[in-house]
Amino acid sequence: MPEPDGRARPDRSMDLLNDIIRQPVDPDYAVVAARGGARRPRGRWDLALVAVVIGALFTVAAVETTRSAPALETERAELITRIRQAEAQQDAQRAQIATLDDELARLRTAALGDDTEAKELTAELTALEPATGATAVKGPGLSIIVDDAPADSADSRDQVLDIDLQILVNGLWESGAEAVAINGHRLSNLTAIRGAGDAITVDYRSLTRPYQIQAIGDPRTLPARWVESSGGAWWNELAQNRRMRYEVTSVDEMTLEADPGMTLRYARVQR
Amino acid sequence: MIPLLGLVAGIIVGLVLAPSVPQPLEPYLPIAIVAAMDAIFGGLRAYLEGNFSDRVFVVSFVSNVLIAALIVFIGDQIGVGSQLSTAVVVVLGIRIFTNAAAIRRALFHA
Numbered sequence: 001m002p003e004p005d006g007r008a009r010p011d012r013s014m015d016l017l018n019d020i021i022r023q024p025v026d027p028d029y030a031v032v033a034a035r036g037g038a039r040r041p042r043g044r045w046d047l048a049l050v051a052v053v054i055g056a057l058f059t060v061a062a063v064e065t066t067r068s069a070p071a072l073e074t075e076r077a078e079l080i081t082r083i084r085q086a087e088a089q090q091d092a093q094r095a096q097i098a099t100l101d102d103e104l105a106r107l108r109t110a111a112l113g114d115d116t117e118a119k120e121l122t123a124e125l126t127a128l129e130p131a132t133g134a135t136a137v138k139g140p141g142l143s144i145i146v147d148d149a150p151a152d153s154a155d156s157r158d159q160v161l162d163i164d165l166q167i168l169v170n171g172l173w174e175s176g177a178e179a180v181a182i183n184g185h186r187l188s189n190l191t192a193i194r195g196a197g198d199a200i201t202v203d204y205r206s207l208t209r210p211y212q213i214q215a216i217g218d219p220r221t222l223p224a225r226w227v228e229s230s231g232g233a234w235w236n237e238l239a240q241n242r243r244m245r246y247e248v249t250s251v252d253e254m255t256l257e258a259d260p261g262m263t264l265r266y267a268r269v270q271r
Numbered sequence: 272m273i274p275l276l277g278l279v280a281g282i283i284v285g286l287v288l289a290p291s292v293p294q295p296l297e298p299y300l301p302i303a304i305v306a307a308m309d310a311i312f313g314g315l316r317a318y319l320e321g322n323f324s325d326r327v328f329v330v331s332f333v334s335n336v337l338i339a340a341l342i343v344f345i346g347d348q349i350g351v352g353s354q355l356s357t358a359v360v361v362v363l364g365i366r367i368f369t370n371a372a373a374i375r376r377a378l379f380h381a
Contacts, residue, residue: 026313026331033322048277049330055281058282061300063289194316 066198090205101134101258130179133259134187137179140219140252142226144168146235147210147245158242160211162195164234168213169193171231175222177215179256183207186259203259210245214254223250276343298352299340302359309363312370319377339363 107124112118129135146168149158167188172180180187185192185202192203199206215222226232226248237244292300310332317323348357371379 026327027316028327028331029313029317029320029322029324032324032327046329048273050329051274051277052281054280054311054332055283056285057281057304058333059282059285061287061304062284064292064297064300067291076365086355254347 010222018093032189034128049082088105097260098258101260105135133179133186133191136254136255136258137216138255139178139216141177141179141214141247141254142214142222143251143254144170144213144215144235145245145247146213149243149245160200160209161203161245162193162200163202164238165211165213166193167234168231171226171229172215172217173215175225175229175230177217177222179216181214183212184257186256188259191259214251214256216254216256219250219252223248296357298347298356299343302339302356303336304345305363305367306339307332309366309370310335312346312374316370316373316377319374335363 109122112121130137146160146164148160165182169180169182169251182193182202185191185205185207187202192201194201194204196204196206199208200211201207227236235246307351310328313331314323314328342359343352343356346352
């Protein structure tokens with residue numbers, strides 16, 4: 001549509017939206033009106049039929065939506081129940097693993113007997129088992145509690161990430177910790193600390209905040225070495241600059257459960 | 272008067288029969304409703320401007336609903352169904368708002 005002075009309008013290539021806005025009424029109304037006005041109809045039965053259809057459309061859609069809402073809710077609740085059940089089953093199986101492990105240890109001791117070779121083997125086992133996380137251990141050490149920054153924090157990203165926990169745990173190992181657990185989950189060299197969605201998982205079980213890390217180690221050197229380690233420096237920075245919770249306490253005695261996930265996947269005993 | 276009675280009758284029919292929409296037709300129902308609303312507002316505006324014609328209204332309603340459903344159907348076949356539903360809703364939505372503004376001007380002179 002050229003302007004009165006003959007120049008093309010600058011927005012003529014974008015006529016689509018203009019057309020929609022300029023001509024919102026069906027142009028046929030104008031055409032019919034121009035042709036001689038609306039004839040007095042012989043009865044408005046087609047109009048009534050369309051009105052019925054429109055009314056039914058609205059109602060059916062509304063009914064449909066309200067009807068499917070409870071169904072969705074039920075589905076969600078069902079899923080939650082199934083997740084709970086699976087978690088409970090996992091717990092039960094972990095407990096079963098622990099029982100079987102105990103029995104295995106008892107049978108092994110019985111089978112080894114008490115000659116010198118057996119005693120050497122037992123001694124080696126006793127030395128290795130705590131370090132690998134295969135048995136429950138107790139002793140003095142550090143308890144570290146960390147958590148996200150307060151909710152009124154300026155930056156909503158001030159949250160504990162999987163990498164923060166990884167650095168923390170690695171710092172503990174570096175400082176001479178002999179056994180480490182996060183929220184009661186014992187860590188071994190096979191443990192994965194991962195972020196999954198909003199939660200951090202340890203051995204694929206999600207953690208709830210706050211995170212409590214327990215580490216058993218020499219009570220005289222562990223705290224000092226922890227402060228100097230890379231993990232200690234990292235968390236000092238997080239606590240000071242990002243107001244994240246970070247509390248370190250020395251504990252005289254704590255017990256860390258065995259890691260139930262310990263298993264041999266590829267290695268076989270040499271005969 | 273007749274359209275109003277028809278509307279009420281339709282609502283009652285929908286409530287009483289409460290037919291369940293077949294699964295394959297479900298995505299088209301909301302689109303059909305938006306198209307119907309567009310036809311209604313267009314018709315109302317034409318009525319207030321004094322050139323309403325029921326034949327045009329009926330034809331525009333039926334064709335609106337059918338074309339909107341057809342667009343979404345074709346979109347479903349070529350894998351852009353939800354995008355095309357959005358396009359239909361946006362375009363018809365703009366028209367509905369423009370018509371509503373015109374109706375408001377005609378009714379309240381504001």
